[in-house]
Amino acid sequence: MLDTLRRNEPLIVLCTVVAIMMMGIGIVSPILPQYARTFGVNTTMVGLLVTGFAGARLLADMPAGRLAEAKGRRPVLIAGPLILALGSLACGLAQSYWQLIIFRMLQGVGSAMYTTAAMIMLSDISTPDNRGQVMSLYQGSLLIGAGLGPTLGGFIAEYFGLSAPFFAFAVLGGLGGLWAYLRLPESRPPDENKADSATVGASSYNLRPLLFNRNFILICLVTLGVFFLRMGTQNTILPLFASDTLHLDEGDIGLALTMVAVTQFLAIFFSGRFSDKIGRKPVIFCGILVSVISLVMLSISNSFLMLIGSCLVMGLGVGISGGVPAAYVADIIPRENYARGMGLYRTVSDIGPLVGPLLLGWFADIKGYSFAILFNAVFLFAVGLLFQVMASETGGLKSLRGADQPSKDSQ
16 A cells, blocks of 8 residues: 555545545534534534535535536645635634534535545546555545544634634645645546547436446445434534533543544554455445444443543444445446546435434434434444345455456446
């Protein structure tokens, strides 16, 4: 993997920028629910704040894919962090809850632009033989930033106020956009550059079978379930549960979220390599099972140490899955349709962050935090089991032997 990193400049820059951006998102995550409550809203409305971010991502995913196809990956990857920076600055200056919602949606647009274009570029520069490792390097870099962010954000909020992390995020977003501008090359294939309107129309048509492709639908459900966990339980319910039930301060909550990211980081590099060798399915399902166990542990936590234990297991579960679902998707999308195919994948998957925080926040309001967390566990297990039973293998030993070629599944 280190050789791949040294050889591939686009991968190096993508990993650097996503680490910077995720540090900013991590800085904000431990204080976002408490910051929202300064505007006098309940838990459901806190969930709506997270859902607004996810909803904007959902709406922007497909346009971001089309923009990366029409204008190239590089302009979208530069604009995304800069829009995130602008939205972060505005969030810190918000004077009302509804202003905060609007500015969070602006952040969501910037996030969608960068995430979708990054997945397209990663698909451009990887092959089926190393795709799991490339996606895991990217996800690992993401987790480095996410791991550093929450603890830093908790202490920034403690000493400078709840709005201060948003200003730190704005600085980091600006740095990410500048680094992409200075160092990121273009990866759009020459034949795509020359595509005329008729070719683009044909490319759009070729995506239609994906909507009826069993493997594509199942992996989207898996990613939806994982995002449900990350944005619903990890980033919304967990901080409130730790504050309201365990009576922890922002620094302790930030430390707990950092434990999730650190364990993910330790697991993710191994998972990508294993998926290239033994296949995507066993790695993905194993990660889901461990994540479900962590949710059960979290639901019965009654001390800071139990919370830390559940966070460590949660990080292990999500880390085992790591970037493998994205590698699975790239396996089954035809090469000429990477841009719009990844946009479609992100759109379907982003239903998880859209629905998860709002639904789990509502469950927490009417049934309590434990019920909301256990609901997440049941849903995640159900989609994981469905994927394990019904999906085809696309990587590892099986594909190397010539079985279940992804191009056949996708056409």
